[in-house]
Amino acid sequence: xxxxxxxxxxxxxxxxxxxxxxxxxxxxxxxxxxxxxxxxxxxxxxxxxxxxxxxxxxxxxxxxxxxxxxxxxxxxxxxxxxxxxxxxxxxxxxxxxxxxxxxxxxxxxxxxxxxxxx
Amino acid sequence: xxxxxxxxxxxxxxxxxxxxxxxxxxxxxxxxxxxxxxxxxxxxxxxxxxxxxxxxxxxxxxxxxxxxxxxxxxxxxxxxxxxxxxxxxxxxxxxxxxxxxxxxxxx
Numbered sequence: 001x002x003x004x005x006x007x008x009x010x011x012x013x014x015x016x017x018x019x020x021x022x023x024x025x026x027x028x029x030x031x032x033x034x035x036x037x038x039x040x041x042x043x044x045x046x047x048x049x050x051x052x053x054x055x056x057x058x059x060x061x062x063x064x065x066x067x068x069x070x071x072x073x074x075x076x077x078x079x080x081x082x083x084x085x086x087x088x089x090x091x092x093x094x095x096x097x098x099x100x101x102x103x104x105x106x107x108x109x110x111x112x113x114x115x116x117x118x
Numbered sequence: 119x120x121x122x123x124x125x126x127x128x129x130x131x132x133x134x135x136x137x138x139x140x141x142x143x144x145x146x147x148x149x150x151x152x153x154x155x156x157x158x159x160x161x162x163x164x165x166x167x168x169x170x171x172x173x174x175x176x177x178x179x180x181x182x183x184x185x186x187x188x189x190x191x192x193x194x195x196x197x198x199x200x201x202x203x204x205x206x207x208x209x210x211x212x213x214x215x216x217x218x219x220x221x222x223x224x225x
Contacts, residue, residue: 035214045163045206047214059212095162103210104153106174108162 002026004096004109011115017084020112022096029077030054033099036070036081038092039111046092050099051079086116120145120209124217130225137194139220141207146187153208154183154192156201157219163206167192197222 007021022034036048049060051070058070069082079096094112097105121144131137141152150170155163165174167183170190180195194201202224207217 037214037216044218045208045216047216050213061213097162099210102168103151103212104165104168105208105210105214106165106168108164111162 002098002107004098004107006094006096006109006112009113009115011117012086013118014087014116016086016116017082018086018114019080019082020094020096020114022079022081022109024077024079024098027098029072030074032101033103034070034072034079035097035099035105036068037095037097037105039095040089040092043092045095048081048083048094053079083114086114088116090114091116120147120215122207122209122215122217124205124207124220126220127218128221128223130223131197132225133197133199135197137192137197137201137222139192139194139205139207139222141185141190141192141217143188143190143209147190147209148211150186151210152183152185152190153210154181155206155208157204157206166205168210194222 003025005023010018030053033050035050048064051058053072072079096109098107123142125140152170154167157163166177171183182193184191204219204221206219209215
């Protein structure tokens with residue numbers, strides 16, 4: 001079965017960076033895009049960007065350009081999302097999700113809570 | 119950017135009742151790339167409907183998606199206790215856009 005397992009919760013101070021990992025299994029890692037989505041407490045879902053694990057090419061939402069870096073390590077079937085210059089309003093649960101051939105995101109990680117607080 | 123507006127924000131219903139959730143897009147949704155997700159507290163979203171009307175694997179047939187262009191609907195024919203949750207619509211493609219969500223709560 002397809003599984004996406006994310007790294008554990010993080011607490012960061014304003015101005016710091018956070019790197020969240022998304023370890024995948026059960027399919028060919030390089031065959032499907034990985035998206036990153038976040039959800040602030042009590043809020044809706046917000047798309048941050050995606051990575052093509054085959055070529056490492058990324059696209060990000062304009063809001064996060066310059067602050068988000070998405071990478072992957074094909075040797076361990078893992079995708080990463082690093083967000084820099086953290087602010088308190090970056091406090092959220094961050095999800096990775098795998099897109100299918102039809103581009104729908106069927107498989108999701110369990111989420112990683114990132115808390116930004118001084 | 120295609121803005122998705124979901125209504126109502128909250129739906130208060132009793133088990134056994136019918137739920138009708140709306141998702142309106144600011145631009146036509148290309149190729150019917152509209153999905154619906156169910157999310158319970160502390161969990162990741164679960165895919166229910168894709169392609170506007172196709173049920174994902176394992177989704178009960180009381181869930182039905184319909185619509186095209188800019189207007190889409192998720193109907194839950196008879197609410198079961200486990201259906202009380204937040205529902206999100208999504209326009210998917212090279213990027214993802216989400217609606218603000220509809221909470222279906224027990225009346």
